[in-house]
Amino acid sequence: MTINPILFGQGSYVDGQWFESDTQFSVTNPSSGTQIAQVADADIALTEKAVAAAKKALPAWRAKSANERAAILRKWFDLMNEYQHDLGVIMTLEQGKPLAEAKGEVAYGAAYVEWFAEEGKRVYGETIPSHASDKRLMVIKQPVGVVASITPWNFPSSMITRKAAPALAAGCTFIIRPSELTPLSALALAKLAELAGIPAGVFNVLVGTDAKGIGKVLTEHPDIAKFSFTGSTAVGKLLIAQSASTVKKVSMELGGNAPFIVFDDADLDAAVKGALASKYRNAGQTCVCANRILVQDNVHDAFVAKLTAAVSAMTVGDGMEEGVTIGPLIHEQALANIHQRVEASVAMGAKVALGGEPHSLGGAYYTPTILTHVTNDMPIAALEIFGPVAPIIKFSTEEEAIAIANDTEFGLAAYFYARDIGRVWRVSEGLEYGMVGINEGILSNVAAPFGGMKSSGLGREGSRHGIEEYIEMKYLCMGGLDA
Ligand code: SIN
Numbered sequence: 291m292t293i294n295p296i297l298f299g300q301g302s303y304v305d306g307q308w309f310e311s312d313t314q315f316s317v318t319n320p321s322s323g324t325q326i327a328q329v330a331d332a333d334i335a336l337t338e339k340a341v342a343a344a345k346k347a348l349p350a351w352r353a354k355s356a357n358e359r360a361a362i363l364r365k366w367f368d369l370m371n372e373y374q375h376d377l378g379v380i381m382t383l384e385q386g387k388p389l390a391e392a393k394g395e396v397a398y399g400a401a402y403v404e405w406f407a408e409e410g411k412r413v414y415g416e417t418i419p420s421h422a423s424d425k426r427l428m429v430i431k432q433p434v435g436v437v438a439s440i441t442p443w444n445f446p447s448s449m450i451t452r453k454a455a456p457a458l459a460a461g462c463t464f465i466i467r468p469s470e471l472t473p474l475s476a477l478a479l480a481k482l483a484e485l486a487g488i489p490a491g492v493f494n495v496l497v498g499t500d501a502k503g504i505g506k507v508l509t510e511h512p513d514i515a516k517f518s519f520t521g522s523t524a525v526g527k528l529l530i531a532q533s534a535s536t537v538k539k540v541s542m543e544l545g546g547n548a549p550f551i552v553f554d555d556a557d558l559d560a561a562v563k564g565a566l567a568s569k570y571r572n573a574g575q576t577c578v579c580a581n582r583i584l585v586q587d588n589v590h591d592a593f594v595a596k597l598t599a600a601v602s603a604m605t606v607g608d609g610m611e612e613g614v615t616i617g618p619l620i621h622e623q624a625l626a627n628i629h630q631r632v633e634a635s636v637a638m639g640a641k642v643a644l645g646g647e648p649h650s651l652g653g654a655y656y657t658p659t660i661l662t663h664v665t666n667d668m669p670i671a672a673l674e675i676f677g678p679v680a681p682i683i684k685f686s687t688e689e690e691a692i693a694i695a696n697d698t699e700f701g702l703a704a705y706f707y708a709r710d711i712g713r714v715w716r717v718s719e720g721l722e723y724g725m726v727g728i729n730e731g732i733l734s735n736v737a738a739p740f741g742g743m744k745s746s747g748l749g750r751e752g753s754r755h756g757i758e759e760y761i762e763m764k765y766l767c768m769g770g771l772d773a
Pocket of ligand 1: 444445543575576578734
């Protein structure tokens with residue numbers, strides 16, 4: 291498979307320069323476990339350099355008009371679309387998701403750039419009716435300053451643009467440390483940023499294996515004003531604590547434990563289609579994946595039969611192969627963790643309706659699985675699965691479904707299928723989640739506020755609200771006007 295060589299970065303991109311090093315790390319294809327690239331390993335000194343570069347670049351970038359920044363971001367967006375196929379191939383090779391899904395993610399990620407390039411033009415201030423005739427009160431909005439971020443391997447491209455685009459559109463400069471498992475997509479975005487004319491130091495990419503060391507600099511450095519993270523709740527809590535030392539503004543997109551509720555008045559075929567999309571997208575490796583499927587007792591058996599038939603028809607394999615709908619997990623350790631939870635849940639009484647074991651392809655491939663007779667305290671329901679396993683919990687009343695759904699520390703996404711309008715409102719209002727899909731299994735899109743409640747995070751990404759995370763509000767009180 292040939293990929294345009296202009297998209298290949300072999301080390302970090304800092305202050306408009308590409309960094310090499312004798313210390314390198316391997317990037318492997320999760321499908322085969324084979325090495326696909328060697329990348330220079332960023333260290334603490336390079337991280338400090340990135341902070342200095344972003345600080346130096348800030349005044350000129352901030353001084354540009356929103357329209358000037360939007361024009362540059364628009365070029366970046368156009369280039370992502372032009373190279374969508376190549377970017378998709380890079381993503382499939384390093385992350386494993388099927389090529390059609392990877393290309394879809396590239397388009398989704400690019401859409402954030404287009405959206406925020408435009409939203410940057412609509413960062414309005416306000417005037418406030420004054421309490422005194424000789425005073426005028428106003429609010430102006432300004433970029434927060436240097437932004438640092440850390441993003442995960444499950445969405446190697448869109449999680450970067452979802453943070454970088456609003457930051458850059460608002461007039462901030464930006465440093466990203468992508469997962470060391472998927473650095474190539476991030477470096478390809480940097481290649482395109484350079485081609486688009488984003489000035490040196492405005493967008494910096496640090497690829498390195500020292501997650502703790504780099505993370506410490508990015509959360510504790512006094513010249514960084516804002517820190518944004520997507521990843522696990524455990525790591526997010528640590529990064530919030532580190533950011534407290536310099537009272538940084540933080541945004542956190544953390545773990546989920548999404549309930550997917552099927553009521554007895556649901557359109558069962560639509561619910562199966564939604565469950566398939568929500569549960570098995572990216573081999574179950576999304577924070578918004580259905581993690582527990584709650585089904586009302588009188589439609590339980592019919593739903594399980596339909597879901598089992600649909601999941602059995604999915605094709606597991608290398609994401610580069612035509613027709614594959616489920617790729618490998620990110621690595622074999624992820625597979626071992628999932629399988630251990632399946633086995634522990636079966637030991638507690640869960641029944642395997644489908645799969646329940648590593649796939650015959652070997653390596654990091656897991657068989658798409660359905661477990662019935664699951665209870666909320668089993669490890670497969672209590673913890674975020676991050677794999678292609680659908681645990682099914684039977685319930686009898688609406689109140690019981692809401693109670694089970696909310697019985698978790700997480701509050702990112704929830705889904706339910708029902709037709710009764712009263713039920714639709716009661717359940718929508720009763721679910722303690724930042725996002726609710728009603729008769730929908732996929733809810734992410736650039737125009738909507740993505741984010742969670744409880745231990746699932748702080749702040750929102752995307753939508754008109756996403757840019758507020760990168761803006762400071764400044765109140766101006768102008769007096770002495772009668773003099
Ligand atoms: C995530 O899983 O972190 C993001 C999923 C999405 O944007 O749909």
